Each structure stands twice: as structure tokens, then as C-alpha cells.
Amino acid sequence: xxxxxxxxxxxxxxxxxxxxxxxxxxxxxxxxxxxxxxxxxxxxxxxxxxxxxxxxxxxxxxxxxxxxxxxxxxxxxxxxxxxxxxxxxxxxxxxxxxxxxxxxxxxxxxxxxxxxxxxxxxxxxxxxxxxxxxxxxxxxxxxxxxxxxxxxxxxxxxxxxxxxxxxxxxxxxxxxxxxxxxxxxxxxxxxxxxxxxxxxxxxxxxxxxxxxxxxxxxxxxxxxxxxxxxxxxxxxxxxxxxxxxxxxxxxxxxxxxxxxxxxxxxxxxxxxxxxxxxxxxxxxxxxxxxxxxxxxxxxxxxxxxxxxxxxxxxxxxxxx
Amino acid sequence: xxxxxxxxxxxxxxxxxxxxxxxxxxxxxxxxxxxxxxxxxxxxxxxxxxxxxxxxxxxxxxxxxxxxxxxxxxxxxxxxxxxxxxxxxxxxxxxxxxxxxxxxxxxxxxxxxxxxxxxxxxxxxxxxxxxxxxxxxxxxxxxxxxxxxxxxxxxxxxxxxxxxxxxxxxxxxxxxxxxxxxxxxxxxxxxxxxxxxxxxxxxxxxxxxxxxxxxxxxxxxxxxxxxxxxxxxxxxxxxxxxxxxxxxxxxxx
Numbered sequence: 048x049x050x051x052x053x054x055x056x057x058x059x060x061x062x063x064x065x066x067x068x069x070x071x072x073x074x075x076x077x078x079x080x081x082x083x084x085x086x087x088x089x090x091x092x093x094x095x096x097x098x099x100x101x102x103x104x105x106x107x108x109x110x111x112x113x114x115x116x117x118x119x120x121x122x123x124x125x126x127x128x129x130x131x132x133x134x135x136x137x138x139x140x141x142x143x144x145x146x147x148x149x150x151x152x153x154x155x156x157x158x159x160x161x162x163x164x165x166x167x168x169x170x171x172x173x174x175x176x177x178x179x180x181x182x183x184x185x186x187x188x189x190x191x192x193x194x195x196x197x198x199x200x201x202x203x204x205x206x207x208x209x210x211x212x213x214x215x216x217x218x219x220x221x222x223x224x225x226x227x228x229x230x231x232x233x234x235x236x237x238x239x240x241x242x243x244x245x246x247x248x249x250x251x252x253x254x255x256x257x258x259x260x261x262x263x264x265x266x267x268x269x270x271x272x273x274x275x276x277x278x279x280x281x282x283x284x285x286x287x288x289x290x291x292x293x294x295x296x297x298x299x300x301x302x303x304x305x306x307x308x309x310x311x312x313x314x315x316x317x318x319x320x321x322x323x324x325x326x327x328x329x330x331x332x333x334x335x336x337x338x339x340x341x342x343x344x345x346x347x348x349x350x351x352x353x354x355x356x357x358x359x360x361x362x363x364x365x366x367x
Numbered sequence: 368x369x370x371x372x373x374x375x376x377x378x379x380x381x382x383x384x385x386x387x388x389x390x391x392x393x394x395x396x397x398x399x400x401x402x403x404x405x406x407x408x409x410x411x412x413x414x415x416x417x418x419x420x421x422x423x424x425x426x427x428x429x430x431x432x433x434x435x436x437x438x439x440x441x442x443x444x445x446x447x448x449x450x451x452x453x454x455x456x457x458x459x460x461x462x463x464x465x466x467x468x469x470x471x472x473x474x475x476x477x478x479x480x481x482x483x484x485x486x487x488x489x490x491x492x493x494x495x496x497x498x499x500x501x502x503x504x505x506x507x508x509x510x511x512x513x514x515x516x517x518x519x520x521x522x523x524x525x526x527x528x529x530x531x532x533x534x535x536x537x538x539x540x541x542x543x544x545x546x547x548x549x550x551x552x553x554x555x556x557x558x559x560x561x562x563x564x565x566x567x568x569x570x571x572x573x574x575x576x577x578x579x580x581x582x583x584x585x586x587x588x589x590x591x592x593x594x595x596x597x598x599x600x601x602x603x604x605x606x607x608x609x610x611x612x613x614x615x616x617x618x619x620x
């Protein structure tokens with residue numbers, strides 16, 4: 048069986064379609080578990096470099112590069128037309144996309160066109176037609192079997208090892224599909240600019256919750272993160288309250304993360320938040336409420352006032 | 368007019384228990400409520416009507432008899448009428464997103480809305496698919512994970528929450544939208560409006576009436592509990608915490 052991995056340059060506009068979204072490396076691992084050859088596609092208005100970088104991922108045999116002004120912003124209505132064109136010519140048995148907003152946005156639309164039931168956010172592959180995923184915010188794990196002739200799958204990156212980013216040498220092939228889309232138009236992205244590691248793939252994540260009380264107080268988390276080489280995340284409560292932008296949200300309806308170390312600061316530990324981080328290798332919790340549910344999942348718990356503890360941590364690390 | 372999908376999963380915060388037969392989750396006798404994202408969808412429709420962008424709001428729910436309650440809630444929030452596409456009790460877990468999207472596609476043919484707003488994801492199956500599926504079936508533009516909508520001249524400018532931040536797109540009506548949590552603050556239905564809602568009409572249909580085959584495409588083989596994470600120890604102070612992190616190699620010693 049073969050698969051297409053539909054991916055997305057990491058920071059469109061910022062790197063001009065050059066870098067590969069790290070989640071793609073995890074999706075490639077999932078694709079290789081299916082056996083057969085793996086092809087990839089990169090689409091956008093300027094993505095030749097992204098195509099070249101994708102071709103370096105071992106395990107991929109061919110990369111289609113679809114470049115067109117109509118694909119600006121990877122707008123779903125246009126991307127799906129290109130994917131359908133490629134699918135009609137190649138008849139893949141499995142089509143995979145990252146379990147990112149991008150992947151979730153385009154894959155079901157394609158499913159409708161192919162009359163196929165997509166399978167969202169898999170965490171495991173049991174066979175070429177049987178997959179594992181979570182339901183109820185991760186409170187139950189479901190194994191599903193698809194009898195559709197093409198399987199459309201989005202992949203939860205944290206559940207699969209990242210393949211190496213280098214060492215492969217796939218062939219690249221330019222594609223030009225007829226794209227007719229007068230119904231939607233991409234305007235612009237307002238991306239959070241940061242030199243910190245990307246949240247979904249960082250080794251260390253420091254998250255703040257409602258306990259931080261306001262956006263300015265997040266500064267000390269950013270400072271701690273910089274000392275530790277960490278990314279910064281947040282609970283839904285902190286995002287809803289406007290302390291931080293929405294792309295920091297970790298949880299059932301935000302990002303799924305599984306870093307080596309997750310430090311939850313001023314986060315009570317609601318089930319919906321746990322859904323997004325309970326696969327982290329080590330969980331540290333700092334909260335002044337000893338009964339906070341987060342302490343039921345933390346490996347190391349510190350009952351303390353975060354406004355005292357976090358500056359102490361920063362000072363302690365500085366002294367090294 | 369605009370249509371909304373109101374879903375009816377278990378109330379957030381309710382403890383989820385895997386069924387002994389390992390084929391699903393216990394739902395009998397457990398409290399259900401409108402899917403939180405659908406509350407945002409209903410609220411947005413009501414605001415669009417208040418701004419005179421739409422003239423009529425139809426609230427739709429697909430499910431067993433009890434899902435009429437979510438339609439009543441939507442009517443109390445300001446929807447004008449409802450459509451309940453009923454499936455037999457006990458089969459609602461088999462109603463998968465592709466089937467729901469096909470039902471909606473038929474309702475679109477029937478009602479000719481200009482905007483269809485659904486919640487971004489159902490908090491039971493966490494699939495986040497129905498909006499995109501529906502948009503693909505009817506070939507309308509889609510605006511998923513919407514956190515802001517602006518209407519002008521037969522078009523909607525949509526701000527979407529994406530992985531790296533926010534993105535603005537423009538779609539021509541008719542369009543399908545999925546509501547994200549920060550799209551708005553849903554209103555509580557007031558008692559007078561709840562009473563008024565009892566007089567609003569709910570049309571009952573079956574998937575067969577619409578000519579839709581709702582047989583599930585994905586077979587659930589097994590549903591099990593997730594691995595349980597054991598709580599570790601508490602440390603007395605930051606210095607001990609830092610020592611432990613050094614031991615694990617997260618901080619350079």
C-alpha cells in the first residue's frame with residue numbers, strides 16, 4: 048500500500064514554504080507502519096524548498112510539489128482539488144495528514160469527495176485497516192476498523208516516534224492541477240513569532256494556567272522557558288481569559304503534547320487539560336492548592352505559591 | 368436562513384466509564400447536555416439574526432428522542448424552529464460524522480440555508496470532521512475553527528485559530544462554518560424564553576425520510592480504559608525540585 052502524507056511548511060509566510068512541520072516526521076513513521084511505498088505532497092504558493100526538505104526524509108520515495116498562487120495559505124478548497132487530482136492518478140490505499148489544524152481542515156473535506164469516513168487523530172496502527180484513537184478527551188481508547196477502499200487518516204504526532212529529517216533522497220515531481228476555486232480566498236496569517244521551540248514538538252513544555260492571574264505574569268514563565276530551552280503552553284482558562292494567544296492552548300480542544308518534561312504552573316488539572324499532556328514522560332506540578340487534581344498525575348509535585356516558586360527556579364538555574 | 372447542528376454528548380465533567388462489553392462508554396442514566404462548541408454555534412446564529420444578517424434560524428439535532436432537549440435549548444436561545452432527525456435509542460453511538468454530514472446535505476437541499484454553523488468537534492468522539500465533510504459533500508467553502516466572523520456583501524471574513532496563531536480567510540455565501548470556543552460567549556436561556564420556546568415548532572424526520580443510509584463505516588472493535596498514571600511524590604521546596612530535574616537530566620548540573 049502507498050500513502051500520501053499531506054503536509055504543511057512550518058511557518059508559511061515566515062519561511063516562505065521552506066521548512067517541514069516537525070509533525071510530518073511523526074506522520075511518516077505512522078505511514079511506514081502500513082508497509083508499501085510512501086509518497087508525499089507539498090502544496091502552496093511557494094514551496095519548492097519545502098518539497099526539497101521533505102525529499103530528505105528517509106522512508107519517502109517521491110514528493111509531489113504543487114505550487115500555484117491558487118494554493119496560497121493552503122486554503123482547503125484548493126488543496127483538496129490538488130489532492131483529488133493526485134489520488135485519481137495514483138490510487139493510494141492510505142492518505143495521511145498531520146493531526147494539526149491543517150490536516151484536520153483538509154482531510155475530511157477530501158473524505159466527502161471520495162465518500163470515505165476519515166479516521167481522526169490516530170495513536171496506533173494495528174493493521175492496514177485497524178487503528179487506535181482516543182475518545183472522551185482521552186478517557187477511553189477506541190480501536191476502529193475501516194472497510195473503505197481508501198483510508199483517510201490524521202495522525203497524532205505525539206503517539207509516533209519522529210523519523211529522522213535527513214538521509215533520504217526522494218525524487219521530486221512538479222504537479223500542476225487545474226484549480227477552480229472562486230468561493231474562498233486566503234487573506235493573511237497572524238502568527239505568533241517566537242524563537243522558542245515549537246509547542247507540539249518541544250522536549251520541555253512549561254504551561255501556565257489561571258493561577259498566573261494575567262498576561263504580564265506569563266513573562267516569568269517565558270524567562271524560565273528560555274533558561275531551560277522550553278516551549279510555553281497554557282490551559283484553556285488562561286487563553287479564554289486573554290492572558291496568552293490561542294495557539295498556546297494545550298488540551299482536548301487545543302494541542303496534544305508529550306514532551307520529556309511538562310511543568311504545569313498554576314493549573315488545576317481539569318480532565319480536558321490532562322487530555323492534552325498526560326502522555327508526557329515526566330510531569331511536574333506547581334500549585335498552592337494541595338488538593339488540585341493535577342497532583343494526581345504529576346510525578347513531582349510542589350505545593351507552593353507560584354509567584355515565589357517560579358522566580359526561585361529561575362534563580363536556582365542561573366546559579367548553575 | 369441559517370442552520371445549526373446541536374449535539375448531545377455526555378456533560379463535560381461527568382466521569383466516563385468504559386462499558387463491561389468493551390464496545391463503548393456507559394451512557395444510560397448519565398447526564399447529557401448540548402455540546403459546548405454547539406452552544407457557540409447557536410449563539411453565533413442568534414447574533415447573526417440580531418444583526419439582520421440572517422432572517423431565520425433552524426436548529427438541527429440528529430439523535431434519539433432526548434436530543435430534542437438540545438433543540439429546545441437552542442430555541443430558547445433564539446432559534447426560530449427545529450428539525451429533529453431521530454434515530455432509535457441505543458443506536459446513537461453508531462451515527463458517525465459522515466452519516467451526519469449526509470443528513471445535513473439533504474437538509475440543505477430541503478431548507479436552502481445561506482449559512483450552516485456547527486460546533487468544531489463533539490466532545491465525545493473528538494473527531495472534528497462533520498463541518499469539513501458537509502462542505503465537501505455540497506461543495507461549499509468551509510471556515511473551520513472560527514473565532515471571529517464578519518459579514519459584508521454576501522461574504523464572510525473568518526478568523527480561524529490555527530496551529531501557529533490566527534488566520535483570516537474570506538468565503539462567499541453559502542458557506543459551512545465550525546465554531547470554536549472563543550467565537551462568542553453563549554447566552555443562558557432565560558425562563559421566559561424557555562417557556563416561549565415550547566411553542567416553537569420542531570419537525571421530526573428520520574434518516575430514511577431524507578434517503579440517507581446511516582450505516583456506520585467504521586466498526587468499533589474495542590473500547591478500553593487508558594493506562595492509569597500513578598501520582599508521584601511531592602517535594603518540599605524548589606531546591607529539591609531542581610535537584611530531581613538535574614538527576615533526570617532536564618537541567619545541566
